[in-house]
Amino acid sequence: MKKVVVASLLAVASMASVAGPLLAQTQVSLGSNAQAASGGVQLSPAEYKAYNDAISQTTPQTKAPAIEAYLTAYPQSPVKASVLEQLMLSYAAFDPAKTLDAADRLLQVDPNNLRALTFEVYFRKQQGDQATDPAAKQAALDKAAEFGQKGLAVTTKPADMSDADFAKVKDAATPVFYGAIGAAALNKKDTATAITNYKAELASVPVAQTQTPGVLLQDTFILGQAYYQSTPPDYVNCTWYTSRAAAFAPEPYKSQMMPLAKFCYKKYHGADDGYDAVTAAVQTNLNPPADFKIKPAPSPADIVAGVISSTPDLSTLAISDKEFILANGKPEDAAKVWDTMKGKSVQFPDSTVIAVSDTALQVAVSDDAVQSKTADFTFQLAAPLKTPPAVGAKVTVSGTYASFTPSPILITMSDGAVVEPKKTPTKAPVHHPAHH
Known part of the structure; x- marks a missing residue:
């Protein structure tokens, strides 16, 4: 269960959830002509016309190139930040790569622009989510998280934005910032940082x-x-x-x-x-x-205590249950079971050979040991084996309980031997007298 992935289509509404506040454009007062009203920005008649022609376009696809042309003609425009913001918002409707480029340019002239920081976070995280190369993925997520940290640090509103509008943008951007920081952290297995930021993301809405x-x-x-x-x-x-x-x-x-x-x-x-x-x-x-x-x-020790208290004769327990108690029980409970075993001689049929040497035979007896192909018994051989069995072979073994180690469980038997299957005696042929 270490990898659980939910299709990202669940997040189809992700950008739509913040689009309203982010796409609302901050108006720049230019007056009714080149001479601005009190407090407005003054542009020459030619620049004013170029500006007005650009921002008056009715579709993002026509507005973006018109704004690019305006910025090329007037690279030092006094309304450059506002125009770059409108360029970014126009590109956001149809071109993520150019949206990021516009956001980069906007942050060069307005480093605390919340809308630009939000677009940086959103689209860079999107790049990280889509990346298949692990290094590229982490780099994109880290970059998104870096912009997210910058966004969270912005507390002062722009002079040309109302308190209400700034609050709306901040409220919309905050969960985006926290979510990106959480994603970058989780991708590099920093679960503590991821948890902190994902919880902050959810608490911010x-x-x-x-x-x-x-x-x-x-x-x-x-x-x-x-x-x-x-x-x-x-x-x-x-x-x-x-x-x-x-x-x-x-x-x-x-x-x-x-x-x-x-x-x-x-x-x-x-x-x-x-x-x-x-x-x-x-x-x-x-x-x-x-x-x-x-x-x-219940803890393993609790389970053991329950078995001990509910089993009148502990010697009747299956070998797998005895092993569980020896491995997980409190010392006094393990001792109660071992007292029913030590010194007794037993045989185990269908034991799986795990390892064999001149002096010892390791086998898997319990179902768990057989499934995991690990030895839960070591038989110290009373005599060397004439024909050692192959690893993986099924054999019947006999021996006497001598000792055990609880973790991992391994029971040692003395006087070990492999019990050879009894040969069926061959019957002499029956001769019938011939009838004449």
């Missing part, structure tokens, strides 16, 4: 927005992944955030998210029972409430 299919809902799931990929894994928070995302995701994304949600729950709880309580709780809470708890699965 109204809770209702986290329930709508889009980038915020996808990042809710990725937050759960970050908890799962932590060392050690945080199965409770993994369960919460992946279940929260799945609760509001449409198909087919819900079905892609549920396996990790249930995996983390079962890994922590030990079974599927009670999961309905989680799905109910995530419907009304973005984050786990203070009283939210998942009952942990």
Whole structure:
């Protein structure tokens, strides 16, 4: 379960969620002609006409080249920042590469332009998400995160922007910044930084927005992944955030998210029972409430104690159960089982040979040992084997319980031997007298 990927189409609404505030253009006061009104910007008649012709274009595809022509003719325009912003917004409608180029140029003259920083973050993260080369992917994500950090540091509004407009742009851009920082961190397995920023991303928007299919809902799931990929894994928070995302995701994304949600729950709880309580709780809470708890699965020592208390005759336990108790039980519980074994001579049929030497034979006896092809018994041979069995062969072995080591479990037997199968006696042919 280390790799869980949800199709990025869930985030189709990602740019649309911030488009309104970002695409709203800041107006520059130029007056009704070349002479600006009080406080406005003064342009020569020729430049004013070129400017007005450019910004009056009605489609992004015609406005962008007109603005480029204006900037070529007037590279030192007093309204260069505003015009570059409009160029960037025009390109954003149809050309990501030129959008980034315009954003780069805008940040050279206006380093704290929130719209430019947001476009840098959005499109560079998009490049990282689409990259297949690991180094290129991380480089693009890191660049997006760098611009995101710069964006979060912007607290002063431009002089020509109202407080209300600045607040709208800041509110729209903030989750984009946090999400990019989280993505860059998670891609290089810095889960702590990823968790901090994904949680900040979700906290920066109204809770209702986290329930709508889009980038915020996808990042809710990725937050759960970050908890799962932590060392050690945080199965409770993994369960919460992946279940929260799945609760509001449409198909087919819900079905892609549920396996990790249930995996983390079962890994922590030990079974599927009670999961309905989680799905109910995530419907009304973005984050786990203070009283939210998942009952942990019983520890191996707890399981051993239960077996000890419920088994009147410990000698009747299967060998796999005895091994589990010897490996996981408290010393006093392991001793109770070992007391029923030590000194007793037994045979194990169908044991799988793992290793063989002149003095010892290592075999897999329990189902777990056979499946993992690891030895759980070492038989110290009473005499060298005349015909050593091949590794992987099935043999019947006999010996006397002598000692054990609990981790990994390995039981040592003395007086070991391979029990040869009994030969079926050959019957003498029966001679029937001939009848004459």
